Amino acid sequence: MVNDNEDMAKIGLAALESLKGLAERWACIDTRLALSSQFPYSEFRLEKVQKLPKAVNILKEDRQAFGLLVGKAASPEEVHSHPLTSLPLALATPDRDLRQTSKSSLRNYLMEESSSIEYTPPDQSIWLVDGMAAVRTLPPQQTWRKYGEELLKFCLPPSSSKPLEVGIIFDSYGTATTKELTQIRRAGGTPGRRVHIKNADQSIPTGKDWNSFLTIGENKSELIKFLASYFKSSKLEIPLIVTHESETFRITASGTEILPNCNHHEADTRIVYHASIAKDPVVIRATDTDILVLLCYAYSVCNPEDNWMMKVDDRYVSVRKVVEHFGDDVCKVLPAYHSITGCDTTSFPYGVGKIKPLKKMRQKGKVHLLAELGTSVHSVQKMEGPRSFMQTCMYSGTDKETFVETRIRMFNKKQVKSSVGILPDGSSADEHIKRSVLQALIW
Incomplete structure (x- = not known):
């Protein structure tokens, strides 16, 4: 939890600069798509269906543009090292919004997996x-x-x-x-x-x-x-x-x-x-996943003598039991995990979910990859760990593959070729990580 307004201002400015750079890159990509002599649009007609909503047209055009570049580029590495389309569709909707989904699945998993639910108040x-x-x-x-x-x-x-x-x-x-x-x-x-x-x-x-x-x-x-x-x-x-x-x-x-x-x-x-x-002893009456995540983090750090309970509807969740089950190392990175896999202020990467990455992180012993995310202003400069987490825990990458190799392999396996359900390109992933750092730092 952060009280230093000066540090918050620095990380906020860094995030704004990142977003500005991302917007400039998207504009450059749009220009490249429209004017590039290597991939002339005169040879191809991108279908526009005027009766459909604008978002559907954007998605349809972006997919066709993506396929066009894949077919004409010099190498797969060249293609998959860039966003290519005007939006990184793994992280954004065609309406240019952050992708959103239900985060309560994480709360329910933490409660049920740890057998921490009781039905009488302390x-x-x-x-x-x-x-x-x-x-x-x-x-x-x-x-x-x-x-x-x-x-x-x-x-x-x-x-x-x-x-x-x-x-x-x-x-x-x-x-x-x-x-x-x-x-x-x-x-x-x-x-x-x-x-x-x-x-x-x-x-x-x-x-x-x-x-x-x-x-x-x-x-x-x-x-x-x-x-x-x-x-x-x-x-x-x-x-x-x-x-x-x-x-x-x-x-x-x-x-x-x-x-x-x-x-x-x-x-x-x-x-x-x-x-x-x-x-x-403390009873917290709340249902928000964010609060349970923060309680588990704080309990693992403070190690209080008395138990904390979170009242969710008619159930009482023992925070102590959650921390004991998952361990201090996992609970101390839960805010970082919650932010990078998607919360109210960060995007939910398409098709990733909130549970599978947590299971993979624990099974593969990769908790350390998120250990520094959001711990300080300077963690925004440390991309290697969070990048590896996205590649190997959020997506199907292996330690033997590079980031771009995982992206290429996932693309090749898709029957309908698009960038929606595959690992984002490196630049877009970095912008997502920076936004996650900001949220985790605020927490």
Whole structure:
């Protein structure tokens, strides 16, 4: 987990420069395809089907262009050393988006493979709740006051478990973040309107307006501010910790205590921070794969005396059992593994999945290949290990092959020739690794 803003700025600039270089290379490739005398387009007609969506046309044209270059190039090595098409289709969709898939398969595998699932909550523990996940789960009420009341009930653990303390941990929201833009796209591409909470008895947006409300960072930030204020005035039987932006409050029957500030923007890492400083057993109420990955990493590093449990629906996952089963060496690279195989901010390489690379990494003894990914700003310059991991664990490469040889062999085995389901070219793989380094470093 990173608090050094200067280092984050450096890695952010490096990532932007990488993306800029990638865009320039794609433009160069497009020009080469259109103007190259070696591969004149006048001899070939790339089929365009105007009635199909633009993405389908792009994919169709890219595949034909790829086949054209393969047929005319001087050697397979020359072809497969470059992206060739305008998009690295193993990593990007024809709409120029990162490839996405379900990441929960990794969470479920970690839980089930380690036999770490229990069905009764532990007694006398500190409970930490992913606040915004709770907000998204609880439907809107008639007024903001009623919503605050119901959310508090929703977040409190069963009294039979004798909780020692409850923490409701929220994200911090800026403007025009990557996460916010993603949420806007999921809501249909149109951002919601700004809603100001003027008083506790004001009516709440409902239906689609509620979903639209939650796509705007400023709306969520104002909602969290209201909830923190409401909780301070509530009658509580156990201490409650609540966060708002960088502030952290501990609310008890006798008053409110201001705790040290925290500059973590994501609730994921903030929850892990609160777990790491706890002096008692901890229960984390969350379902996100990212949080389980980070908990396993932090537990293997901190080695706390007490167990951590993650409540996923009606199941309680013992983080200690997960770490004991997979080992400290695997758990310490889980953030790197999660980022390079695909998460919310990195691409899911086509057809790779979240489970097979983990099995291969353990079976082949290749955990060390990810040991440095994301550990420092300088790890962005160390490509050899992550490249080898992509080649031999994410794809079917062997230690005896070069990167490009694996790509050629995979291409030759395909009946329908395209670059979609094969190892990306080296340059595109490097850009994917750099993006993975940035995400792992933030975690």
